[in-house]
Amino acid sequence: MSNPAVLRKCRWLAPMAVASALLTSSLIGEPAPTLEDSPIRLSSNENAFGYTPKAKAEMIKALDGGSYYNRNNVGELVELCAKKEGVPESYILTTAGSGPLLMMTALAYAEPGVNVVTTEMGYTQLIRKFEERGGDVKFAPLSEDMGYDFKALGDAIDENTKIVYICNPNNPTGVLADSVELKKFVMSVPQDILVFVDEAYLELTNSSFAMATCAPLTKLRKNMMVTRTFSKGYGLAGFRIGYGIANPEVLDTIKPFYMGAPSYISAIAACEALKDTEHLAANVQKYKDVRKHVTDAFDEMGIEYAQPDGAFVYFHSGIDQQLLRDTMSENGILISGSRVSGAPEAKYAEWARVSIGTEPQMDEFLSILGGLMAKK
Numbered sequence: 551m552s553n554p555a556v557l558r559k560c561r562w563l564a565p566m567a568v569a570s571a572l573l574t575s576s577l578i579g580e581p582a583p584t585l586e587d588s589p590i591r592l593s594s595n596e597n598a599f600g601y602t603p604k605a606k607a608e609m610i611k612a613l614d615g616g617s618y619y620n621r622n623n624v625g626e627l628v629e630l631c632a633k634k635e636g637v638p639e640s641y642i643l644t645t646a647g648s649g650p651l652l653m654m655t656a657l658a659y660a661e662p663g664v665n666v667v668t669t670e671m672g673y674t675q676l677i678r679k680f681e682e683r684g685g686d687v688k689f690a691p692l693s694e695d696m697g698y699d700f701k702a703l704g705d706a707i708d709e710n711t712k713i714v715y716i717c718n719p720n721n722p723t724g725v726l727a728d729s730v731e732l733k734k735f736v737m738s739v740p741q742d743i744l745v746f747v748d749e750a751y752l753e754l755t756n757s758s759f760a761m762a763t764c765a766p767l768t769k770l771r772k773n774m775m776v777t778r779t780f781s782k783g784y785g786l787a788g789f790r791i792g793y794g795i796a797n798p799e800v801l802d803t804i805k806p807f808y809m810g811a812p813s814y815i816s817a818i819a820a821c822e823a824l825k826d827t828e829h830l831a832a833n834v835q836k837y838k839d840v841r842k843h844v845t846d847a848f849d850e851m852g853i854e855y856a857q858p859d860g861a862f863v864y865f866h867s868g869i870d871q872q873l874l875r876d877t878m879s880e881n882g883i884l885i886s887g888s889r890v891s892g893a894p895e896a897k898y899a900e901w902a903r904v905s906i907g908t909e910p911q912m913d914e915f916l917s918i919l920g921g922l923m924a925k926k
């Protein structure tokens with residue numbers, strides 16, 4: 551009988567030898583359908599495992615209502631979100647993805663002379679908009695393991711700070727904050743500053759979602775916002791739906807920048823996604839399994855990585871990230887570069903981010919990476 555460990559090791563180093571194995575494994579790991587002729591998309595943290603079929607069935611039933619505005623109704627969704635988060639319905643604002651909440655908040659709070667405090671190497675949608683509107687960004691360094699340094703974050707706050715933005719798990723590093731430390735920090739931030747916790751990937755954590763989420767803190771601290779999206783764990787990125795959880799006074803501050811409700815079709819999909827807890831649990835398990843498959847392979851290949859808790863792995867290949875992306879792209883695989891923010895370019899020049907896809911997709915990626923590593 552063949553030794554599976556040896557087989558696995560050979561796979562990364564002998565790309566051609568795995569073609570037949572890939573063919574077999576693809577039968578048990580079909581990715582969710584995407585646009586025709588699309589390359590393997592491991593660059594935008596999309597969900598390769600697909601959304602609940604119940605959402606598809608309900609959306610199909612509702613398609614005929616598309617010519618009416620009055621079906622643009624998110625009432626049931628707000629009710630379900632409030633129940634899930636344990637907050638009153640007035641604490642929920644639904645939007646077309648969570649991105650609009652990040653940008654609305656920046657637009658509402660930014661002006662020349664004020665700043666947002668965040669970690670280096672974080673998600674940039676809020677901070678870029680904040681800068682565009684004349685505000686400043688103050689970056690705090692990460693801890694040794696690319697996690698959060700709450701002391702450094704606290705030290706960066708000054709009298710002009712309007713927002714502290716934390717992405718948990720962080721993007722692109724994928725690291726999850728220690729939940730006790732994070733909550734202690736959140737509650738220690740001066741009351742006149744908005745603490746914004748972006749939990750786009752939190753469903754996918756190896757830890758307990760219930761322990762890790764900061765949503766309950768919105769009832770204890772007025773100046774607090776938590777955002778969630780249906781784009782990642784729930785696999786509804788293309789339908790554009792997400793929501794914010796905050797005290798109604800905070801929501802009123804950002805509402806002047808609201809550009810319209812999500813479509814009724816995406817609201818229907820999100821309701822079904824919330825109800826189908828089994829589908830979510832199955833998807834989360836797939837993320838955990840494939841994440842481990844990738845980090846085991848990285849361990850075998852001697853590739854360093856940040857501890858991943860989201861929909862991706864941030865890794866140090868020792869190959870220039872642009873060259874790596876280009877080579878992957880030539881081989882039909884899209885990955886993301888180092889996405890440096892608030893750190894010197896050179897520091898992360900040989901780091902890249904790969905989204906979690908199906909196991910066969912990841913095997914194709916690993917096989918090409920293995921070939922490149924062998925040539926180094």
Ligand SMILES: Cc1ncc(COP(=O)(O)O)c(C=O)c1O
Nearest residue numbers: 647648649673721750779781792
């Ligand atoms: C950390 C984080 N927050 C928010 C978003 C916005 O996603 P969406 O607008 O699809 O909810 C993304 C998208 O990749 C993200 O990575």
